[in-house]
Amino acid sequence: MTDQYHNEPMLELFIFESMQLIEQMEQLIIANEKFESYDSDAINEIFRIMHTIKGSSAMMLFNNISTLAHSMEDVFFVLREDKPKNIDSSQLSDLVLEGIDFIKVEIAKIRNGDEAEGDAAALIESLRVFHATIKAQNYTVSDQEMKDTATSKGYSAHKKQQYYISKVRTEPQSYSNSFQASLFFEEDCGMENLRAFGVVNDLGDLVKEYYHIPADLDHEDSAEVIQEQGFTLFFKTDRSLEEIHRTLGQTIYLKDLQLTQVKNSEPFDDLHEERKILLNDSAKISVSSSREGITNDQKESYSSASQQSIISVSVAKLDQLMDLVGEMVIAEAMVTQNPDLKGLELNNFEKAARQLRKITSELQDTVMSVRMVPLTGTFQKMNRTVRDMCKKLNKDVRLELIGQETEVDKNIIEHISDPLMHLIRNSIDHGIEMPSDREMKGKPRWGTITLEAKNAGGDVLIIIRDDGGGFNKAKIMSKAREKGLLQVPEDEITDNEIYNLVFLPGFSTNETVTEYSGRGVGMDVVVKNIEAVGGAITADSVPGKGTTLTLKIPLTLAIIDGMNIKVGDSRYTIPTTAIKESFRPKTADIIVDPDDNEMIMVRGQCFPILCLHERYHVNTLVTNFADGIIIMVEQDDQTLCIFADELIGQQQVVVKSLPAYIKHTKKVTGLAGCTLLGDGSISLILDIAGLFSVKKTG
């Protein structure tokens, strides 16, 4: 990398944009592969993407990426311009996807600060062969067609350039002055042949008859010649030496200019002859109006690809913004509920405070919505997973996506992509049967996996449904017995409990480990990932019909609606979504079982009580149930009554994770994080699901 690119933001932008383009391209490939041909829009788009990546990576000096992108660009250039028929689109897809993977890996290396030193030579060679094949095919097309599709691009093999320099005018005699000009361009300016072309073009009508060395400016080799020997131009004009010198002197990147008047027209004529021979030989120089062929790039101009009017912001900045908004929510509470204001009559202050509160809450909502992104990208990625798996395992699976537009907090999306991929691989590997087996069972040859997302309160449900063989209960049971994973007596276990055994660590029903479904470490990693973002996973299955896996994930992690409660001097916050009701208990309703567990009877049902002061060893004066308050919370069909001193009030709180040193030194259970309240005190956010397990085990 050169110094100018050492700055991180550029690198980040490069990574971000390239990844986005690559993923977009991957989708295009997979979508088009289904139809076994590429439509012109897709070809255009892929060409453009490869072109952009080539340029960007060359700027960043990632030459391996740039070279690979260039060879893919070449292939799609031919596809776009020549429209060859009978392309092996399956082979093409494989090559391009391989290329995409290579670029992805290299970008990942770059992101991790490693050297992107991967070598794609073999792939480039395959692309070159493919390129040659489709080109060769195209040569069978008639000449006329070739002309029609002929391109103005320099590197196309059959370049029939349409605009050439005018060489001979009918009355050259009227131009008395003959000149010889030698031009040298600065090093590194690139494409010297075209710089020279520009010079000739600039002279335009000033000169009437001219020749130049090298004669063929279209050929890339001429750039080298000009670099080494300069560009020599002979011409006749009616203008003076000064005027010509001034015009040529304006040439950009000009390093050296020698202009001499040729008194004797003989050398000119000699050259004239020489050129003529060349002209006959190669027909490389032809006469034409230089305006011809301008409309040739129409094809280039109209691509139906849509461009989003969206800017990209790094997630870190959004996190920071979120943090600041959180601080502001707290600061607002600190100001408007300041103890100093107690008992004062402040009408105008109240008005202003209300306004502030309204704006703060709007700001907070807006920032929250900015962080929400649709699941589309994550879902679309699964197409690739399904494709690769099917090719490998010779299965036929169709993926249906429902509710991709459902939005989830960006941070959460990052956590669910891998688990989803793993679950889908599992479904294809273990769930969906081979096509022949499916036919025997009277099912369609192809399996269907439905990936669905939908909102459910403060959560998003992601449902993965397959129409495969379903879980094998007996097999799961025997496996669980063998591994000692059964915690419930066997005769009491329900079907649902059996199915959910597969999420326990170290469980895998497939005897033969396959490349895709891993070695039984997969499922519990999936569960861990999902639990890390406060989600849960459940399984349901019908033998012979298929399996349904349901992921429940929260919409966001950053701000929750919470009920603040007080226990002694400590504050706790309970997510409002979990609260069913709160009430002052009557002593008569309290039941104590033989193991000293306290329970409360509500409307004929018995619920366990968790005393926060006991659980977290807080000193409080309120130990008598009648003096405090009970908050009934519910999660995953389980209900628990939490006993606290009093309710403080409902408020939106900003979730901050517990400081690392607390997390590491003490095994904290039942706490999801902490937050700052309006009066500046710290409140601990209760993790309801965690409390249940605390209650069970302890």
Add this chain to the structure above:
Amino acid sequence: MKKLLIVDDAAFMRVSIRNMLQNQDVEIVGEAANGLIAVSMYKELRPDVVTMDITMPEMSGIEALKLIKAFDPQAKIIMVSSMGQEGMVKQAIISGAKTFIVKPFKEELLHKTISKVLGV
């Protein structure tokens, strides 16, 4: 200060050029992501110089160049090209592009190109 308009569909390139021109005596008055936007921005902002990418969606740099030139024959447009685009660069020159710069380019080259184009 001279006004400059950056036209490129890749945000990376736009930011690259913008960064390279930091502390230079030019003001970047706009960035356009395709030719169509570029033409309308040109009409509105009347920049002194434009850096124009060639391959872009909606409308290519060449087409935009022609439209801008038709609107303002004095427009100074630098084409941003890469290897393999010789044919299109040629069209651009014919259509009135002041000069072109070949990707990948270094900061100094961009400075030089812009100041020379502005000096002409």
